[in-house]
Amino acid sequence: MAHLAFLVLAVTSPTWGSTAAVPPIPQFERWEANMVSYGLKYAAELAAHRDDADVTPLIETAVYYDAARTYHQIGTYTGDPQWRQPMLDAIHVYRDRFVIPNGYDVAGHVLFSDGMLLHLIATGDAISRETVLQMAAKDRWTRPDSPIPLDGAGGTRETAYALKALINARAIDGIQRPRIAVAVDGIIQHIDQWFVSKTAELRPFFIGLALEALIAADEAEPDPRILPAVRFACDGLWDRMWVAEAGAFRYTDNEKAGTDPTADLNLLIAPAYAWVYRRTGDARYLERGDLAFAGGVRAAYLDGVKQFHQNYRWSFAYVAWRSQPPLTVRSARRASAEKKAPVAVRPAAPVVDTAPWRDGIAAALREHGRWPVVIELPLLGDLAEVSVVAVTSSGVDAEHRGNVLPVRWHEITDADLARLGQLALPDEAPALDLAWRLAGAAKDKRTRDAIGYRLLKVDEQRFRALSAPSAAP
Template sequence: MRPRRSVNSAWILSVMLASWLAFGPAAGAESDPLPAVKQWESRMVSVGRTVCDLLGRPESTDQLLAQVYYDGTRVFFQMADYTNDASWVACAQRAEAVYRDRYVLPTQGAVPGHWNFTRGLAMDYLRSGDPASRRAVMLLAENAAFARDGTPPAWTMPAEDSREVAYAILSYLDAESVGAPRRARLAMLVEQALGHLDQWFGARTAPVITPFMAGLTAEALIKYYEQTRDPRIPPAIKLALNWLWAHAWISEKEAFWYDSRDTSAASPDLNLLIAPAYAWLYHQTGDSLYRDTGDRIFAGGVKYAWLGDGKHFNQNYRWSFDYVKWRRTTGSMQLHTRAAAVIGDGRDSD
C-alpha cells in the first residue's frame, strides 16, 4: 500500500478560497443584498451636506452643539472613509471645531456623561496627529461625568445610568487608542454594563427597559470584546437581542418602542442604534436569524427615521456603518471558518 502523504493545510485553504472566488458571487456582489442600503447611502449624502452647511454658519455655540450631538465628528469621518470622498473631512473638522474647541477644551473635558464623545476626536488624531484632538480625548476620559476616577461605583450601578457607563467605556478605549494606559476602572464599568443587560433582560429588575440604551451598551461591550475577547459578552448580547426582538419590536411600525412605559409608541429614529448589534451577532455566529432581524430593523430605520437636524442624523449614522460592514463581511469570514474546520491541523488522523 502506498504511504499517505501529509496534507498542507495552507494549500487546501488557498484552493478553497480560490474556488469560492471563481465560482461564488462576483466581486462586490452579495448573496444576501442589504435592504435599503441605497436609500441609506442617498440620505447620508443629502442630509449630511445639509448638516455640514449648517455647521459653517455663524450660529451660537448652543445651536451648533445641538447639530453635533451623538458625535458628528465621528459621523463625518466615517462618511469620508465609506465614500472615499475627502470633502467630508472638512465637515468633520467643522463639527470638531464646535465640539472640541468651543466645548471640550474650554471645560477641560468636564462635560455631562451623555456628552462624552471621544471617537471622532480619536479618529482625527490618528489621521492628522493634531495634539489638540488627543488632549481632548484624554480630558474627556479623565473628567467627563461618570468617567472620573473618583466616581462612586454605586452611582452607575442602576440600568438608568447605562448610557453614561457605555460612553465612559468607549472614552477609555479611545484614550488607549491615542496612547493612554488602561484605566483601572474599565473592568468595573464593563462589569456594570453587563449588569445593566442583566437588569433589563435577565433578572428583569430594571423598572424601565429602553431599547436604544441597550444598543449603546452593546456598542461599548462589542468594542471592549474586540480588544479582550471577554467570553461573557456574546451570550449577554444574544440574550438582549432575543428579548428585544420578541418583546419590544412593533412589526407593523418597523421599529422598537421607545421604552417599556408605552409599548405602543414606536421610535424608528433609534433603530440604527440597535441594528448593528444584530449584524455583529450574525457576523460572529453565522445564524441567519440575526441577519434577517437585523435587516428588518435597519430597513425600518432607513425608511422612517426623521433626519431633520444634526442630532437625529448623527443618531442614525453613528454606528450604522458597522452594520453595513458586518453584514458584508460575514460570508468570507464563515468560509474561512469552515475551511479551517475541514483542514484541522493538516495531519493524518490514522
C-alpha cells in the same frame, strides 16, 4: 491599540453592501443616498453656525451623537475630501468651544470621544490626542476617583459613553484603566436588570448604545462574557420591544414615557444584530438585523440634524459587518480547505509590479501614520482587520490586536493587493489604476467601485478608458 484599528475598520471596510457569500442589504442604496443628501445639508448648516455666540444649541443638535465621527465616516466611505471640513467644524464646536473650556468634564450624555480619536488617526492632531486622554482622566463619569456608580441601568447611556472614552484613551497610550472593567461589569448588570430581574425600564436605543460600547470593549480586549450578553440582550429586545408592522422598536416599555415604535432609532440598535450574526453565523440575527436596518432607513425622520447623526453614527458598522461572511463560516471553509490540502499553499505572487503600491502606501503612511484595511494574514490563515504601519520592498507590516506581523508581497492575493491600493493618496493614479484592474480580476465589485470612485476624481480620462467595455478585465 487594537481598538483604534477596530474603530476605524468599523467604518472603512473595503467591501460594502454585499459579497458573493452574503445576500444584499435591504434599503442599502437609500441609506447611501440619504447619507450624502442630508449630510451635505447639515454640513452646510454647521459651517454657517459653527461660531454662533451660544454654543449650547450646537452641542444639543448640530454635533450631538458625535458629528465629527459621522462626517469622518462619510468621508472615508465615499473617498470624497469635501467631508474633511465638516469633520473639522464639528471638532471646533465640540472640542474647542465645549470640552476644553469646561475643563474636559462634561455631562455624561454628551461625552463623545470617537470623533476626536478618528481625527487623531487621520491627522495626528496633538490637541485631539490630549483631549481624549484628559476626558478619560477628568470627566465626572470616567475619572478614577469618580463617585458615580455604573451598575444602575438608569445610567446606561452615560456608562456606555464613559466606557468608549476610556477604551479610546487606552488605545492612544496603552494604559489600562480600572474603570473600564467597572463599566463593562456595569453594563452586563444592566442587561440582567432589563431582561432577567426585569426591574429596569426598557429604552431600546439606550440598550443599543450600551451594546455598541460592550462590542467595542470586546473587540479591543476579548471578554468571553460579552458575546452571550449581547446576544441575550438582542433576543430580549426582539421578544419584548419589536413591532413587526411598524418595522421598529417601541420607544420604551413605560406608558408615561411613550411606547410608540420609533424607526429613526433603529440604526442605533441594528448593528448589534449584525455583530452577533458575524460572530455566530445564526441566521436569525441576519434576518432581524435586516428588518431593523431596512425599517430604520425606510421610515427614519432625517429632517433634524440630531436624528441624522443618530442614524449614521454606528450604521457604517452594520454595513461593514453585514457585508462579510460570518467568522464561523470562514473558519469552516478554512477547516475544509485544510482537510483537502494539509500543506498550506501561499497565493501566487501578483503578476504586476508592486512598486506603485509601495510608493502609494508609503505616501499614505507619511500622511497618516497608519492605515486600516482588511486583508488575509497568512499567520492566521483568514481575513483580519489590521492597521498597515509600514511598507518595505518585501511587503507590509500589519498591526493586529497589538502585534505587528509581516505580510510579504508573495503572500498577498490579488484581491488584497487591490484593497491595499486604496491606501494610495489621490495623486497616486498608477496605484489606483492597477488596483482597479486587480479588483475586477478578483471579482471584488465593491472594492473596484470604491477604487474607481477615487480614480475618477484624480484622472477622469483614465477612468473612462478603463471602464470602457473593451477594457474590462
